[in-house]
Amino acid sequence: MSDQQARWDWIRAQTPVMARNTYLNCGFSGAISTPVADAMRRRLDLEVEEGPVTRTVQDDKVATMTRLRALGARLLGADDGEVCVTGNTTEGVNIAVNGVSLKPGDRVVTTSLEHGGGMIPAYWAREKRGADLAIVHMEPDDGPGAMVEKFDQALGDRAALVILSEIAYSSGQVLPLRQVTEMAHARGATVVVDGAQTAGHIPVDVHESGVDAYAVPSHKWLCGPDGLGLLYVRRDRIADLDPVKVSARAAEAFDFEGHFTPNRDDIGKYEVSTMSTPAAAGMVAAIEQYLEHGPQAVWDRVRDLTRYAERTFEAIPGVEVTSPRHEETRSGLFLFKAGDLDCTLLAPWLWTAGRVVCRSVKQADSVRLSLHVYNNEADIERTADLVRRALAEGLPEDVQAAAEA
Numbered sequence: 370m371s372d373q374q375a376r377w378d379w380i381r382a383q384t385p386v387m388a389r390n391t392y393l394n395c396g397f398s399g400a401i402s403t404p405v406a407d408a409m410r411r412r413l414d415l416e417v418e419e420g421p422v423t424r425t426v427q428d429d430k431v432a433t434m435t436r437l438r439a440l441g442a443r444l445l446g447a448d449d450g451e452v453c454v455t456g457n458t459t460e461g462v463n464i465a466v467n468g469v470s471l472k473p474g475d476r477v478v479t480t481s482l483e484h485g486g487g488m489i490p491a492y493w494a495r496e497k498r499g500a501d502l503a504i505v506h507m508e509p510d511d512g513p514g515a516m517v518e519k520f521d522q523a524l525g526d527r528a529a530l531v532i533l534s535e536i537a538y539s540s541g542q543v544l545p546l547r548q549v550t551e552m553a554h555a556r557g558a559t560v561v562v563d564g565a566q567t568a569g570h571i572p573v574d575v576h577e578s579g580v581d582a583y584a585v586p587s588h589k590w591l592c593g594p595d596g597l598g599l600l601y602v603r604r605d606r607i608a609d610l611d612p613v614k615v616s617a618r619a620a621e622a623f624d625f626e627g628h629f630t631p632n633r634d635d636i637g638k639y640e641v642s643t644m645s646t647p648a649a650a651g652m653v654a655a656i657e658q659y660l661e662h663g664p665q666a667v668w669d670r671v672r673d674l675t676r677y678a679e680r681t682f683e684a685i686p687g688v689e690v691t692s693p694r695h696e697e698t699r700s701g702l703f704l705f706k707a708g709d710l711d712c713t714l715l716a717p718w719l720w721t722a723g724r725v726v727c728r729s730v731k732q733a734d735s736v737r738l739s740l741h742v743y744n745n746e747a748d749i750e751r752t753a754d755l756v757r758r759a760l761a762e763g764l765p766e767d768v769q770a771a772a773e774a
């Protein structure tokens with residue numbers, strides 16, 4: 370067995386849920402491993418046993434948050450001082466989008482592939498700030514060239530802001546971020562990236578892509594806990610992207626006589642107040658684990674699993690693979706349609722019939738499997754066998770439709 374395969378087997382063995390369920394849903398929320406859970410427990414025990422604001426516990430809090438920002442910078446290819454801690458991706462996207470100054474009529478460009486976490490801030494900019502919203506319509510089989518061409522047309526000459534995912538949650542497509550950013554910058558537009566589906570999945574390099582802001586969560590492909598995320602803002606944009614919620618960290622100095630000097634240049638201005646240190650300790654452990662696996666090795670493995678899923682599902686009569694097949698746009702999000710079975714019923718049935726955890730994406734009329742390094746070929750085959758059974762027997766009438774995000 371190769372060292373690499375031994376590593377994937379090790380992480381599977383360290384991910385307790387895999388002993389009970391076929392967990393294929395890290396695009397929603399990743400499976401927490403024992404080392405990550407232990408890191409959270411250790412920090413919680415420290416607070417419980419020592420008290421939350423004793424000296425050692427406070428020092429540990431500062432050290433944990435500092436380590437998280439530094440690891441976040443490594444994870445994203447940023448420098449220290451360009452990454453702050455947020456509550457989730459959506460909060461990071463909102464900070465950046467609402468920090469951009471827009472005049473009525475300025476164009477905001479987004480895509481038809483966005484999650485509500487990017488789409489609604491774009492609509493809000495139209496609703497509240499009079500932006501002219503352009504939505505680039507993408508197809509799952511659009512390659513990078515077709516996508517770049519569509520963006521080029523949508524940007525026009527008045528684009529002020531672009532909001533896009535680097536990987537689309539609804540199709541699994543990887544978008545050509547560097548090319549779109551170059552075109553947007555040539556028009557003077559700011560580029561804000563929803564990286565909900567990227568951190569822990571694809572190697573991210575914000576300096577290479579040149580984007581202005583990039584937001585990621587802890588709880589999806591990084592397999593950290595809920596309730597934390599990271600926001601990168603390029604050093605030279607920090608001063609002009611105003612924070613939308615403020616507290617003492619957004620002040621360089623203030624007193625109670627009316628004197629106030631805003632903190633313009635330090636990215637800490639976006640971190641409003643107290644955050645959970647046990648969660649931060651878990652996110653630190655999750656990023657360390659991912660960096661130890663190696664971002665390129667993870668990326669190679671998840672695409673191998675996707676290719677395996679494509680071959681396995683394509684061989685089932687009546688099944689159509691609906692995620693992208695281009696080498697440049699394929700990711701670890703694999704989508705399929707099974708005959709005329711309703712995807713919103715098939716996904717919950719896979720759970721009740723075989724403890725397979727996945728989701729449907731109504732927008733794509735498909736079931737989505739998120740294939741991570743703790744998964745293996747046997748997970749894909751088990752799921753494919755269940756789909757074969759559903760096609761042969763139909764779904765029982767009492768399957769409950771799952772709520773769709």
Ligand SMILES: Cc1ncc(COP(=O)(O)O)c(C=O)c1O
Nearest residue numbers: 457458459484486538563565586
């Ligand atoms: C592309 C995308 N953006 C945003 C979100 C929301 O993420 P968060 O909970 O980190 O705000 C999701 C969640 O599925 C997503 O897939």
